[in-house]
Structure formats: structure tokens, C-alpha cells
Amino acid sequence: xxxxxxxxxxxxxxxxxxxxxxxxxxxxxxxxxxxxxxxxxxxxxxxxxxxxxxxxxxxxxxxxxxxxxxxxxxxxxxxxxxxxxxxxxxxxxxxxxxxxxxxxxxxxxxxxxxxxxxxxxxxxxxxxxxxxxxxxxxxxxxxxxxxxxxxxxxxxxxxxxxxxxxxxxxxxxxxxxxxxxxxxxxxxxxx
Amino acid sequence: xxxxxxxxxxxxxxxxxxxxxxxxxxxxxxxxxxxxxxxxxxxxxxxxxxxxxxxxxxxxxxxxxxxxxxxxxxxxxxxxxxxxxxxxxxxxxxxxxxxxxxxxxxxxxxxxxxxxxxxxxxxxxxxxxxxxxxxxxxxxxxxxxxxxxxxxxxxxxxxxxxxxxxxxxxxxxxxxxxxxxxxxxxxxxxx
Amino acid sequence: xxxxxxxxxxxxxxxxxxxxxxxxxxxxxxxxxxxxxxxxxxxxxxxxxxxxxxxxxxxxxxxxxxxxxxxxxxxxxxxxxxxxxxxxxxxxxxxxxxxxxxxxxxxxxxxxxxxxxxxxxxxxxxxxxxxxxxxxxxxxxxxxxxxxxxxxxxxxxxxxxxxxxxxxxxxxxxxxxxxxxxxxxxxxxxx
Amino acid sequence: xxxxxxxxxxxxxxxxxxxxxxxxxxxxxxxxxxxxxxxxxxxxxxxxxxxxxxxxxxxxxxxxxxxxxxxxxxxxxxxxxxxxxxxxxxxxxxxxxxxxxxxxxxxxxxxxxxxxxxxxxxxxxxxxxxxxxxxxxxxxxxxxxxxxxxxxxxxxxxxxxxxxxxxxxxxxxxxxxxxxxxxxxxxxxxx
Numbered sequence: 001x002x003x004x005x006x007x008x009x010x011x012x013x014x015x016x017x018x019x020x021x022x023x024x025x026x027x028x029x030x031x032x033x034x035x036x037x038x039x040x041x042x043x044x045x046x047x048x049x050x051x052x053x054x055x056x057x058x059x060x061x062x063x064x065x066x067x068x069x070x071x072x073x074x075x076x077x078x079x080x081x082x083x084x085x086x087x088x089x090x091x092x093x094x095x096x097x098x099x100x101x102x103x104x105x106x107x108x109x110x111x112x113x114x115x116x117x118x119x120x121x122x123x124x125x126x127x128x129x130x131x132x133x134x135x136x137x138x139x140x141x142x143x144x145x146x147x148x149x150x151x152x153x154x155x156x157x158x159x160x161x162x163x164x165x166x167x168x169x170x171x172x173x174x175x176x177x178x179x180x181x182x183x184x185x186x187x188x189x190x191x
Numbered sequence: 192x193x194x195x196x197x198x199x200x201x202x203x204x205x206x207x208x209x210x211x212x213x214x215x216x217x218x219x220x221x222x223x224x225x226x227x228x229x230x231x232x233x234x235x236x237x238x239x240x241x242x243x244x245x246x247x248x249x250x251x252x253x254x255x256x257x258x259x260x261x262x263x264x265x266x267x268x269x270x271x272x273x274x275x276x277x278x279x280x281x282x283x284x285x286x287x288x289x290x291x292x293x294x295x296x297x298x299x300x301x302x303x304x305x306x307x308x309x310x311x312x313x314x315x316x317x318x319x320x321x322x323x324x325x326x327x328x329x330x331x332x333x334x335x336x337x338x339x340x341x342x343x344x345x346x347x348x349x350x351x352x353x354x355x356x357x358x359x360x361x362x363x364x365x366x367x368x369x370x371x372x373x374x375x376x377x378x379x380x381x382x
Numbered sequence: 383x384x385x386x387x388x389x390x391x392x393x394x395x396x397x398x399x400x401x402x403x404x405x406x407x408x409x410x411x412x413x414x415x416x417x418x419x420x421x422x423x424x425x426x427x428x429x430x431x432x433x434x435x436x437x438x439x440x441x442x443x444x445x446x447x448x449x450x451x452x453x454x455x456x457x458x459x460x461x462x463x464x465x466x467x468x469x470x471x472x473x474x475x476x477x478x479x480x481x482x483x484x485x486x487x488x489x490x491x492x493x494x495x496x497x498x499x500x501x502x503x504x505x506x507x508x509x510x511x512x513x514x515x516x517x518x519x520x521x522x523x524x525x526x527x528x529x530x531x532x533x534x535x536x537x538x539x540x541x542x543x544x545x546x547x548x549x550x551x552x553x554x555x556x557x558x559x560x561x562x563x564x565x566x567x568x569x570x571x572x573x
Numbered sequence: 574x575x576x577x578x579x580x581x582x583x584x585x586x587x588x589x590x591x592x593x594x595x596x597x598x599x600x601x602x603x604x605x606x607x608x609x610x611x612x613x614x615x616x617x618x619x620x621x622x623x624x625x626x627x628x629x630x631x632x633x634x635x636x637x638x639x640x641x642x643x644x645x646x647x648x649x650x651x652x653x654x655x656x657x658x659x660x661x662x663x664x665x666x667x668x669x670x671x672x673x674x675x676x677x678x679x680x681x682x683x684x685x686x687x688x689x690x691x692x693x694x695x696x697x698x699x700x701x702x703x704x705x706x707x708x709x710x711x712x713x714x715x716x717x718x719x720x721x722x723x724x725x726x727x728x729x730x731x732x733x734x735x736x737x738x739x740x741x742x743x744x745x746x747x748x749x750x751x752x753x754x755x756x757x758x759x760x761x762x763x764x
Contacts, residue, residue, distance in 0.1 A: 005198055005252055007387055012206030012585075015394030019402060020210060022468045024218065027406065027475040033485050050468075054461045058454070061387055072249070076370075079245040086213045086241075093218040103224050179458075196580055196634055203394075203588030211592060215600065263631070267752075270627040277595045277623075284600040294606050389578055397585030401593060404659045409597065409666040415676050432659075436652040440645070443578055561649075 002070045006078060010060060013082045017089060018053045021046055024093035045096030048171060049088050052112070055178045056085060059119065066136040067126055074129060077122040084115035105167045106160035112171070113153040120146055149174050193261045197269060201251060204273045208280060209244045212237055215284035236287030239362060240279050243303070246369045247276060250310065257327040258317055265320060268313040275306035296358045297351035303362070304344040311337055340365050384452045388460060392442060395464045399471060400435045403428055406475035427478030430553060431470050434494070437560045438467060441501065448518040449508055456511060459504040466497035487549045488542035494553070495535040502528055531556050575643045579651060583633060586655045590662060591626045594619055597666035618669030621744060622661050625685070628751045629658060632692065639709040640699055647702060650695040657688035678740045679733035685744070686726040693719055722747050 025042050028035035060081075067074075091111045095104040123140050130136045152174045156167040216233050219226035251272075258265075282302045286295040314331050321327045343365045347358040407424050410417035442463075449456075473493045477486040505522050512518045534556050538549040598615050601608035633654075640647075664684045668677040696713050703709045725747045729740040 002252070002256060005202060008199060008390060009202045009206055009248065011387060011391045012203050012394055013210055015391055016207055016210040016398055018464075019395055019398040019468055020214065022472065023402065025472055027472060027479060029479075031480045031483055031485065036489075047465075050461075050465055054458070057391065057461075058457055061384070061457070065384060075249055075252070076245070079241075079248075082209075083238075083241055086210055090213065090216055090218060097218060097220075098222045101222055103222065107227075193634070193638060196584060199581060200584045200588055200630065203585050204592055207589055207592040211596065266631055266634070267627070270623075270630075273591075274620075274623055277592055281595065281598055281600060288600060289604045292604055294604065298609075390581060393578060393582045394585055397582055398589055400655075401586055401589040401659055404663065405593065407663055409663060409670060413671045413674055413676065418680075429656075432652075432656055436649070439582065439652075440648055443575070443648070447575060 003064060003067060006070055006075065007061075007064050010064075010078060010082060011057075014053060014057050014060070014085065017085055018050060018057075021049055021053075021089040021092055024089065024096065041099045042093070042096035045092045045100070048175065049092040051175045051179070052171075053085065053088065055175065056081075056115070056119070059178075063123060063126065063136075063140070066139045068130060068134075068136070071129055073125050074122070077118070077125040081115065081118040081122050084111060084118050087111045088115070100164055100168050102161045102164045102167075105164040106157050108171070109153045109157040109160065109167065112174075113150060113157065116146060116149050116153060120150070145177060148177065194255060194258060197261055197266065198252075198255050201255075201269060201273060202248075205244060205248050205251070205276065208276055209241060209248075212240055212244075212280040212283055215280065215287065232290045233284070233287035236283045236291070239366065240283040242366045242370070243362075244276065244279065246366065247272075247306070247310070250369075254314060254317065254327075254331070257330045259321060259325075259327070262320055264316050265313070268309070268316040272306065272309040272313050275302055275309050278302045279306070291355050291359050293352045293355045293358075296355040297348050299362070300344045300348040300351065300358065303365075304341060304348065307337060307340050307344060311341070336368060339368065385446060385449060388452055388457065389443075389446050392446075392460060392464060393439075396435060396439050396442070396467065399467055400432060400439075403431055403435075403471040403474055406471065406478065423481045424475070424478035427474045427482070430557065431474040433557045433561070434553075435467065435470065437557065438463075438497070438501070441560075445505060445508065445518075445522070448521045450512060450516075450518070453511055455507050456504070459500070459507040463497065463500040463504050466493060466500050469493045470497070482546050482550050484543045484546045484549075487546040488539050490553070491535045491539040491542065491549065494556075495532060495539065498528060498531050498535060502532070527559060530559065576637060576640060579643055579648065580634075580637050583637075583651060583655060584630075587626060587630050587633070587658065590658055591623060591630075594622055594626075594662040594665055597662060597669065614672045615666070615669035618665045618673070621748065622665040624748045624752070625744075626658065626661065628748065629654075629688070629692070632751075636696060636699065636709075636713070639712045641703060641707075641709070644702055646698050647695070650691070650698040654688065654691040654695050657684055657691050660684045661688070673737055673741050675734045675737045675740075678737040679730050681744070682726045682730040682733065682740065686723060686730065689719060689722050689726060693723070718750060721750065 025039055025046060028039065088111060091104070091108045095101075095108045098104045120143070123143065123146075127134070127137045127140060152170045156170040159170075160167040216230055216237060219230065279302060282295070282299045286292075286299050289295045311334070314334065314337075318325070318328045318331060343361045347361040350361075351358040407421055407428060410421065470493060473486070473490045477483075477490050480486045502525070505525065505528075509516070509519045509522060534552045538552040541552075542549040598612055598619060601612065661684060664677070664681045668674075668681045671677045693716070696716065696719075700707070700710045700713060725743045729743040732743075733740040
């Protein structure tokens with residue numbers, strides 16, 4: 001079955017993305033505890049992005065589990081999603097090194113916005129292939145969380161130059177929203 | 192079945208190649224938007240190579256799907272293909288950093304040429320193993336796109352010192368040619 | 383089955399962690415044997431962490447093998463474990479470069495402590511999902527080694543500023559304890 | 574079946590090792606062809622190690638294919654093999670950067686020797702678990718090539734300070750010996 005290889009490839013890319021991010025935390029040359037202080041914002045941005053990538057992996061996992069067949073269009077919609085996720089380590093490192101400054105927070109939001117859009121496109125392409133009355137379409141439903149995420153990312157980008165910490169807290173809010181278990185969906189998707 | 196591990200290994204290598212390329216976009220030390228400007232050509236070369244690697248993964252996926260059995264010769268033809276693909280991040284980074292200059296564009300073409308040749312060899316070795324009247328042989332067919340790609344790469348190498356931007360646009364053309372869905376093949380290969 | 387993808391993703395992350403650690407051993411610029419001398423403590427810390435990650439992979443392997451089904455809570459408990467393991471290369475590199483100095487040995491212990499805690503949580507979440515009378519719960523048993531490890535890590539953290547080499551030897555002791563085959567568990571878990 | 578995860582993990586590690594090696598070929602800062610000249614020995618050492626890792630993957634693939642069950646001892650023998658292979662990128666980069674000088678060629682041989690030894694141990698542990706009259710034991714046979722490799726590595730280490738190019742050519746010889754298809758084994762192992 002073709003789906004297995006799509007999942008395996010996505011798993012590989014996501015696993016590497018999540019692990020490459022940690023490389024941005026460069027081993028410090030100093031030997032005392034103070035040498036870790038400049039790494040604190042980098043570490044915080046790492047935690048945030050780790051949770052985001054974890055959420056994407058979780059959602060991707062559930063989405064593909066409900067999928068029955070794959071076509072060329074779905075393969076490319078998936079690669080498109082992985083493209084935006086592959087930029088997350090860059091945006092994370094830049095944001096952490098610059099202590100969540102306005103420009104960096106905005107760029108982080110832009111990449112998160114496009115990743116969320118790519119996920120939305122992937123889910124639409126999957127529904128188009130499986131039919132509006134398929135189990136997959138029912139499982140995706142209205143995708144309320146997905147739409148709220150897009151809105152919050154857009155808001156964060158706009159507000160980043162006003163108050164970058166407020167904008168950053170919007171990213172945390174989106175992450176928390178996804179972490180709260182959504183029993184309805186899990187009941188529908190996980191067999 | 193032996194095919195599974197060949198696919199898994201190839202997936203792993205391709206996933207790492209695609210993610211390693213993004214490491215060439217080094218997190219800038221500057222904090223303002225202008226710090227991103229020197230990264231623009233690196234980013235463009237990343238997009239180009241991402242699409243190329245995506246195409247290879249797609250084609251590899253379809254090719255192996257039609258394969259029934261594997262032998263030592265096929266394993267090595269596959270490793271040969273992965274060898275040339277493993278050089279893509281290097282060529283991509285060098286081309287991006289030097290703003291698509293002649294030498295870099297030529298080297299990019301050379302590596303793409305050999306990768307395409309390696310793919311051609313892999314498909315021939317697979318056909319030799321499965322027989323000319325196998326489903327796999329029918330699915331590969333005359334491999335028109337593969338031959339055009341080789342021609343365009345050769346052209347781009349020759350023309351890179353004349354006009355490196357024209358040569359680069361040949362690479363974009365090849366990518367677009369592969370992105371256009373080829374319904375005939377998909378109908379034949381995807382079950 | 384959903385378990386397969388959880389295992390594949392964990393395998394990917396663990397494989398990358400184990401291989402990224404080796405990157406901390408930077409290729410020296412000197413050409414003589416003496417150029418390798420400063421790498422000796424880095425190499426020793428690499429061996430220690432390699433064994434630790436190997437133990438985690440082994441235990442993870444056995445734990446998941448006994449698992450029958452997966453839910454969202456288990457996915458996140460697993461991601462939580464991988465988070466702490468992803469910090470091991472950083473702690474390893476810093477400890478090696480600073481010749482097992484107090485601060486670095488303490489940080490190593492802290493990360494190992496939280497990784498062990500995360501593993502403990504994962505096993506509890508799995509038991510909660512499978513039931514206290516499941517084969518999985520029987521296989522995990524009282525988890526004596528897990529509790530001793532937590533104790534030893536805590537001890538090593540406390541003692542690192544007293545004698546960092548003694549604290550380091552506690553890490554070696556924990557590793558040896560896990561390497562000694564535990565026939566009872568293997569008989570129970572491996573079918 | 575437990576074997577699948579052992580293979581998947583090994584595939585992951587080997588895929589990363591093979592791709593990490595290419596990172597030793599740093600993108601040069603110069604823009605002309607001459608900037609590539611210092612990379613030539615690095616490139617040659619990359620090709621050599623790529624082929625070696627390819628051979629190991631091939632052999633590992635065949636070995637595990639003949640295996641029926643796995644135990645803790647086999648898991649560790651496998652991790653031991655991967656440990657030595659994980660040092661190959663380091664040895665390769667150092668050898669390439671120093672133009673195949675004596676010390677570097679000797680170190681390369683030492684790591685190759687221990688990798689070959691680890692492979693030998695893995696095959697013995699597998700035979701011990703499957704029985705001397707198992708299909709696996711028959712397939713491994715007398716392991717003539719494995720023994721010759723060990724001998725050649727030892728020779729190369731001893732001769733590296735006499736003539737490092739001669740020692741290097743012994744590595745090439747071993748690689749060629751493994752590349753020559755061994756129809757007898759393939760007939761026995763591949764079903």
C-alpha cells in the first residue's frame with residue numbers, strides 16, 4: 001500500500017526537523033552555569049517549536065490514518081506541508097537568538113501561517129480524493145482549530161511590531177489549544 | 192519482502208538530504224529584515240532543489256511500487272542514485288551563496304545530469320530483472336521526460352558560462368515538466 | 383495499526399540523536415596523533431551517551447512491543463520522552479568538552495533524570511490504557527531498575543560539585559545495571 | 574515481529590551516517606573552480622566511505638533477512654556494529670582533509686577493523702541464536718571475505734606509516750572484493 005511510504009517519508013522528515021532544531025543550541029565554550037544564560041531564549045523557542053512539530057506529527061498521523069488511498073496530488077500537497085515545516089528550525093533559531101524580537105516573531109508567524117495553510121490544503125486534497133461523505137471527511141469536520149490557528153498566526157504577525165511578547169503568547173495559546181485533547185475527533189478517527 | 196527495506200533506506204536518505212539542504216540557510220547574526228537579504232538566492236536554490244528531490248522521491252516511489260523483486264544489482268543501482276542525490280545539498284548551497292554564477296550553475300547541472308543518468312540506469316536494471324513485457328517495463332515506457340531532462344541538463348551545463356540565468360531557467364523548466372501530472376503513467380503504475 | 387508509526391517515528395528520532403552526538407567530535411585541524419588528545423573526553427562522553435541511548439532504544443522497543451493500542455495521551459508521553467533524549471547530545475558535548483567538570487556532570491544528570499522520569503510516565507500511561515492485569519503491566523512489573531536509576535541520577539547531581547568523577551561513575555554504574563541482561567523481563571516481554 | 578524494528582533503526586542510523594559524511598565537504602567560500610581543488614581528497618574519501626557504508630548496508634540487509642528471531646544479545650551486537658560505523662564520518666573527514674596522510678589512514682583502518690569485527694560478532698551471535706544447522710548459518714558459511722577484510726585492514730594499519738597510499742589502496746581492494754557479486758551467497762540468502 002502506497003500510504004505506508006508516504007507516512008514513513010513524512011516521519012523521517014519530521015524526525016529530522018525536530019532533531020535539527022536542537023542543533024541551534026550550540027554547545028557553549030564557557031564552562032560555568034552563566035554560559036547557559038544566553039541559551040535560555042533559544043531553549044524556550046526550541047520547546048515551543050518542538051511542541052508545534054509534535055502537534056503536526058500527531059495531526060498528520062491521524063489524518064493519514066483515516067486516508068484510504070493516495071494520488072500524485074496528495075503526495076505533492078504533503079511535500080508542500082513538509083517544505084514549510086522544514087523552515088521551522090531556521091525561524092526558531094533566529095527568534096531564539098534575538099530574544100523574541102519583532103521581526104523574528106513575525107517571520108515565525110509567517111512560516112507557521114503557511115504551514116497551517118499547507119495542512120489545510122492537504123486535508124482538502126485528501127477529502128476531494130475520498131469524497132465528502134467519507135470517514136475521512138467526517139473526521140476532519142469543520143476543522144475549527146485549524147481556522148482559529150490561521151487567524152491567530154495572522155494576528156500575531158500584525159501585532160509583532162506592536163508587542164512581540166504578546167504576539168509570541170498567541171503562538172503559545174495556539175499550541176495549548178491543540179494540546180487540549182479533542183475527544184470527539186479522537187473517537188471518530190482512531191479506530 | 193526485501194523491497195520494503197530498500198524503500199525504507201531510500202526514504203531515510205532522501206528525507207535527510209532534503210532536510211540537510213535547509214542547514215545551508217545559516218541563521219543570520221543580524222537582527223533586522225535586511226539580514227535576510229543575502230539569504231534570498233540561497234532560499235531560491237533551496238526551493239529549486241527541494242522540488243527536484245521531491246520529484247525524485249515521487250518517481251522513485253512509483254518505480255519501486257511497480258517492482259516485484261530486488262537483487263544485488265538493483266541495490267547498488269539504487270545506492271548509485273542516492274550517491275548523486277547526496278551531492279545536491281553541496282551544489283545547492285554553493286550555487287545559492289554565489290548568486291547562480293556560471294561555475295556553480297554548471298556544477299549543479301553536472302550533478303543533476305548524473306543523478307538523472309543514475310535513475311535511468313536504475314530503471315533499466317529493474318526492467319532487465321523483471322522482463323521487457325513486465326508491468327514495470329510498460330509503466331516506465333519510453334521514459335520521454337527522463338531523456339528530455341538529460342538533454343536539458345547537458346544544454347544548461349554548456350550554456351552556463353554564456354548566460355547562467357538562462358541555464359538556471361532550464362532547470363526550472365525541467366522541474367515544471369515533471370510537476371505536470373502525467374495521467375497516463377499514474378494510471379499505469381498506481382494500482 | 384497506529385503503533386507502527388509511533389515506533390517508526392521514535393526510531394527515526396533516536397537514530398538521529400545517536401548520530402548527531404558524533405558530530406560533537408569535530409574533525410581536528412591538526413594532522414598528528416596529538417590532535418586527537420583533546421577529543422578523548424569528548425569520545426568517552428560519546429561512548430557513555432551512545433550506550434544510554436542504546437538502552438533507551440532497547441527498553442522502548444520492549445515496552446512498545448508489549449503495547450496493544452495507542453491513544454493521544456501515549457503519543458504525547460512518547461514525545462515528552464523524546465524531548466529529553468533530544469537534549470542528550472547537547473549535555474554530552476558540553477560535558478566532554480569540559481572534561482567532566484562539576485556543572486556539566488550535574489546538567490547531564492538533570493537531563494538523564496528527566497528522561498528517566500519521562501520513560502516512567504510513558505510506562506504508567508501505557509499501563510493505565512492497557513489495564514493493571516494486562517501482559518504489559520506484568521512485563522513492566524515493579525520497574526526496580528527504573529527507580530534505582532532515578533535515585534542514582536539524583537545522587538550524582540547532588541554529588542557533582544563534591545566530586546564530579548565520582549558522580550560520573552554513578553552514570554557508568556546505571557548503564558552497567560541496564561546492560562546486565564534481565565532474563566525475567568525478556569522472558570515476559572519478548573514473545 | 575521484532576526484527577522489523579531492528580532493521581528500521583539500523584536503516585535510519587546508516588542513512589544518517591551516509592548523509593552526514595557529505596557534510597564534511599564544506600561549501601567553499603571561493604567562487605571559481607579552483608575553490609573545489611582542496612575538496613578533491615575529501616571527495617575521494619567520501620566516495621570510498623560511501624561504498625563501504627553501502628556494502629555494510631547490503632550485507633546487513635542480507636544477514637537480517639536470513640534471521641528469524643531476535644534477542645537482547647543480538648540487539649546489542651547490532652548497536653555495537655552501528656557504534657563503529659558512526660565513527661566512519663569522523664575518520665573519513667580527517668583522512669580527506671589531510672590528503673590520506675599516515676596517521677589518518679591508520680585511524681581509518683582501525684575503525685574499519687573494529688567495524689568488521691563487530692559485524693563478525695553480530696553474525697556469530699545470530700548463528701548462536703539460530704543454530705549451526707540453520708539457513709542463516711549456511712548462508713554465512715565460512716565468511717571468507719570477512720576474514721580477508723580483517724587481514725587487509727590490519728595490514729593497512731601496519732603499513733600506513735611506510736606508505737600511506739599503498740595502505741589506502743588496500744582499502745580500495747577490500748571494497749572491490751565486496752562489490753564483486755557473490756552469486757553463491759545471493760542464491761542462498763535472497764529467497
